[in-house]
Amino acid sequence: MIRSRAHWATAGLAVTALAGLSACSAGAAPGGSTDAEATGPVTIEVWGWNAETGEQVAEAFNEAQDDVTVKYVLQASNTATQTNFQNAMEAGSGVPCLVQGFAPLTTMVVNGWAQDITEQVEPSADLYNAGALAAAQVDGKYYGLPSGSDGQFYIVNQKTFDKYDVEVPTTWDEFVDVGRELKKHDVDVTNLAGEDPSGLMNLAQQAGAEWFAIDGDQWVVNFTDEGTLAAADVFQQLIDEDLVSNQTYMDKPALYKYFDSGKMASTTTQWWSLTGYQTGFPDSSGDWAAYPIPQFSDAAEPVTPGRTLPSFVPEGCENPEAAVAFSDWLTTPEAIEAGRNEETGAVGFPVQIPDPSAYVEEVVPKDFFVDDKAAGEEIVAAQERVIGKFELGPDYDAWFPELQDQWGKAVAGEITLEEALTAVQEFVAADLESKGISYTVAE
């Protein structure tokens, strides 16, 4: 947690939250139960850890309409939100009506925390893009609020590419070839942090992998399907031929220095990382260019990986429609404007709406890209193609550390990625067994 992945994730979530996820919850809405009909607005509590703009967005919402009053309860962090939320659920009182997602949605469902809000969400589905709607569902029902995922795109150090006369890859096979080409000049095509398997998860998602599927009353576990093995193959070649570096996110100054040195030619990324790059890459700023993320050559249509932790309405909230109303309002231009950070002057990129192109200029940092306009277009395009959903099953928290362990060994060359994935699959099976959850391992 403490590991860098969480770092990135937290940073991303904090920003995402201001775009649209700020959770809400309808704690002890006093007028809610019996004689509420004619009286004043419904009051709901929204829990999240968006210290920058959470409250100002809630205030703007309260001013904009008279039906719902949102009280934004600022939590210290992702972990603090989880702790306080679990306590409230245990106590059965003070349960909020909207909570910023602190864990994958299916985990919320398995723990009995998220309520089915299909009825409330469906009428306003038009407000959201397909990825946001997909991410909010488990087993075909909405247990989460539609939440935008940050679409992945690909940035390259154009100067390095030009210097060695290398073409920017459009497929993952080309990507590996580029790695071989650059290696001749002692340049790494990208960095694979040993502690962070999210790159593998993203690539597997892009390749159409399905680690967990629901078949009637049981889970179908498959960490070695065609898509996953295709993704693993890309990384395996990079590792075997030593085409990548393995710097840790924990040592961020070192990582940025290395990214900035021109010795690392490219990386996949998402919009919220850009500001950090701009300040962290003093030397190479201005040399970078954005491109679509490489595709698998047999892909039917281009897709971009991207996942999210949707906000949800807890069980026990009596006003789910109020939570959904707030979430819907967050897609409006006035809400996005209300989320403008007073200090930095930046708005959050509204990744949940169908067309965020009007706001992209705001998230492209100045003087980082060779061509700001082209970069903006790539960011929007990545958003349009984002998959959003990648089912992580009922015990993500249990198996993710195991995946980290196995990924670390594979990146260090101790085992192959296929062996690593098989080991994770065995771990998942054993864990589901011990938890009494029905499953089958796909052949």
Place this chain on the structure above:
Amino acid sequence: MSVNTHDNHAGLREPVPGSPHDRRPGGGASPRGHTPRGHTPRGRIPRWNWRTAQSVKGASFTFPFLAGFALFVLVPVGMALRESVYTTKSTGGLGFGGQTVSFAGLDNFAAGLVDGPFWAGMLRVFLYALVVVPLTQVLSLALALLLDAARRRTAARFRIALLLPYMVPGIVATMVWIYQYSPTVGPLTPFFEMFGLDVNFFSSSMVWVSMGNLAVWGAVGFTMLILYGALQSVPHEVFEAARLDGASELRIAWSIKVPFVRGSLVLTSLLSIIGTLQLFDQPLLFRAVTPETITRDFTPAMMIYDQAFKVGNLNYATALSVILALVVGVASAIIYRFTNREES
């Protein structure tokens, strides 16, 4: 150490004690000379004689501590024990239907006793302790002896400086050292390069050294302070006698000072062993730099954390905690018994 100071004062005041006896608390330190003969509280609490009243009054000073101890130690231990004999399972299907808790007896303990990764972690920290604990003690003792030999004013300055690492929270210290170790931005790699050494503190083979160095750095100040405190209580006339007999400073340190602080050494060793067996935050952070070496169940405490907060098996995690506590308790008892016997 308050014990030692007490002995010291008693020793200085009373001319009797010649031999270097290091008494444990409760031995000789009774409230001598404080008999309040004048005002017996006979009127207020008629049923008690003054001795009982005195004891009750004295004992009452411990109530705030006992209340805290009960609330934050005994009650949680009780709850943990209860938790450890149950098992929580999903009601089946996709796992969406809630959970059932059932009594499992000692199943969790039975599973824990044969849990390979758990005991592998235990062996790991045990071997690590074999190196780190003696190293810490020896270094601290050396520093304490040097400080003791220095003039008081000089000693005071160094004492603060040496204690500084102990004041830095463990997580912060680890972060600081991770940057020191960093092969790219840290100062240590170029430093060793000056001598033609290519040292990568983040590599799998070096991670033990990296963590051990950090642990020693953090613990030396505290241990040194305790030993230094104990050294202050050595009666100075013993040194004078030794010097008159022609003993060198080195001989005095080895034959008089070290035996005198043996009791404190036992204490600091025990604290050090307990801390090492519970090794947690350092490997947790170093996990990011060598994930292929430091797995999620690398030490017993890490495994317990993983079981409790990642896997979500609180019942099993508490059972493992109890086992770890027992191991630490047994290890402490053995060392205590062993060193005490040597003393007598």
